[in-house]
Amino acid sequence: MAALAICAVSAAAARHRTDTQAPPPTRPGQQPPADTGMIPLTVAEIKRLYNAATMSPPSxxxxxxxxxxxxxxQARARWFHKRARLAIA
Structure with missing residues (x-):
């Protein structure tokens, strides 16, 4: 539980620094940006990176x-999902 709490606090602290997503689409037929960026670090991603760093250095x-x-x-998929939802609305 303590390790999960540390991962959650780390993800919350890093959220604003690691969120580089492009702005969401504003119309249904809008072309995607050249770089959709990346979603912020999640608890699961921090756990995965920590395990990789401490278990086997070559990986x-x-x-x-x-x-x-x-x-x-995931950022690209999220962008396209939001664009598709605009077409429905």
């Missing part, structure tokens, strides 16, 4: 790369 670079890829992909 730290892979874990960091995977984290960036996942967060960028």
């Amino acid at each position: 730290v670079l892979h874990a960091a790369h995977w984290s960036v890829w996942r967060r960028r992909h």
